[in-house]
Amino acid sequence: MRLIPLFAVCALLASCHGNGGENNAGKKARLSLSSIFNPDSVKWVAANTGGKSNAAEKDFLKAIDIYRNQKNPAGSIEKFKKAILLQPQAKSYYELGNALLDSRNAADAIHAYEMAELLDYKPLSKLLYNKACAFSVYQNKDSAKYYLLAAIEFGYNNLNNVLKDPDLEFVRTEMPGFKSAVMEAFSGAGDPEKLEWNLYATQFKPLTMPLTIDKAYAKELGENFISYDFEMYVAEMRDAKFSRDVGSSFYYVGEVKKTTDFKTLIYAISDAYMAEDEKLTDVPCYYYMVSYTNSGKLIDKILVAGQQKYDGPFRKAVIAGGGDIELTDYKIEYEKDPEKDGFKDNPEKSRTEIKKETFVVTADGHFSPKTQQLALNK
Known part of the structure; x- marks a missing residue:
């Protein structure tokens, strides 16, 4: 059906x-x-x-x-x-x-x-x-x-x-x-394929720049849920396997860039972990920036924000109006162990910067480190 x-x-x-x-x-x-x-x-x-x-x-x-x-x-x-x-x-x-x-x-x-x-x-x-x-x-x-x-x-x-x-x-x-x-x-x-792509892509509304995606941005997601119908455009949907421990939700964030040849979009993923007592523990959402051709074919993809694992780094994105994408990874220490107690009501004790990189969206829709792109342009 x-x-x-x-x-x-x-x-x-x-x-x-x-x-x-x-x-x-x-x-x-x-x-x-x-x-x-x-x-x-x-x-x-x-x-x-x-x-x-x-x-x-x-x-x-x-x-x-x-x-x-x-x-x-x-x-x-x-x-x-x-x-x-x-x-x-x-x-x-x-x-x-x-x-x-x-x-x-x-x-x-x-x-x-x-x-x-x-x-x-x-x-x-x-x-x-x-x-x-x-x-x-x-x-x-x-x-x-x-x-x-x-x-x-x-x-x-x-x-x-x-x-x-x-x-x-x-x-x-x-x-x-x-x-x-x-x-x-x-x-x-x-x-039909282009119509399906347009149905998906038009759900992403243009984002206002500059844009910062940090922990608080998750509140902006609201009910912008991506339907399972569009799994051909969201690789994590296709790869996801349900287990007793985890399930994932997917959300539209918005459109970063649009040209005659491609669109660059951001979607969010939030994972729900279920403990033995069947309590859902909360974890930060994480965000992918993805470029597609105007027929929906994948060009390039990069993790721009959020945290995928309890013990992994947290990434913050600052996307400037001029197109620079500044990504900063932090090691965050919490008052309680997130793997046992989750992140809710668990304040940060410290946030230490691990690395910072700046990317740009190239003319063909790829994501390139800015230093590398500047060298190519010389």
């Missing part, structure tokens, strides 16, 4: 976005099973839930493992719902809809997709396509056709999937003029 690969995990970290879950009155805003698909209730609870719920992310992480890695959609539904009851999020509703549809509960899948849309799930085209599949399985041919054409209008581009997806079998066979309507919708779409 979907283009979403069955691999890996995503989990938001409370450390990146704070903790919370209380409204202004100090009372926790919560849904109930009877209100989980009620638009007004979902909107109100989402608006009155502050920060991020660590418990909700833990349940979402478990649900993703059961659904995608254990390949047990039905078994994941309870965990997705538990995560939503603790904190409604677009990604949780979207994945719940997928699990429900794979379990052949099309009616509830439609409700779940509607809640994901209400909470502004991105990319919308993927959600609309899955919603069309659900209406087809539910044998509502008019709604299935409507949402399928809407999905194409919003950027869905896999014609082969539309013509062969078993979930769309009902609408393909029962709707007169279905194929001609679909072909007409696709007629002005252009190259």
Whole structure:
């Protein structure tokens, strides 16, 4: 049914976005099973839930493992719902809809997709396509056709999937003029691979320079979650393997540079580590700057900020308006051992500079040390 690969995990970290879950009155805003698909209730609870719920992310992480890695959609539904009851999020509703549809509960899948849309799930085209599949399985041919054409209008581009997806079998066979309507919708779409790339790349908004990415920058990530649909552009998504100990989330940061030949973008990764007591411990996010051709092919990539390992250095990035990328590595000592106690409520004792380098983005999109580039230009 979907283009979403069955691999890996995503989990938001409370450390990146704070903790919370209380409204202004100090009372926790919560849904109930009877209100989980009620638009007004979902909107109100989402608006009155502050920060991020660590418990909700833990349940979402478990649900993703059961659904995608254990390949047990039905078994994941309870965990997705538990995560939503603790904190409604677009990604949780979207994945719940997928699990429900794979379990052949099309009616509830439609409700779940509607809640994901209400909470502004991105990319919308993927959600609309899955919603069309659900209406087809539910044998509502008019709604299935409507949402399928809407999905194409919003950027869905896999014609082969539309013509062969078993979930769309009902609408393909029962709707007169279905194929001609679909072909007409696709007629002005252009190259599917380029459309998929544009759908990904346009989610990165131009960044304001100068830009500093240090620990505090994680608060800026918000809900800019990169969908699993785009794993072809994010190598860490393709390589990620879920284990009991760790799962990863991916976020859009923004566009650094755009030319007629390439785009230079930054995305963030946050890893969730689960201890034996099933407590999620927080770690700093880390950030990659990546150049792609204008058809989405990788040109070059560099780690520009953050920390990938508990005992590794922390990297800070300062990106100047003129294009210089200053990267500084620090050895940080904390009051408590981060590997045992995490980074939350664990102040720095000292920060010692290890090394500093300055890079530039070359005319062909590569990242080159500035001293080397200056020598080449002489």
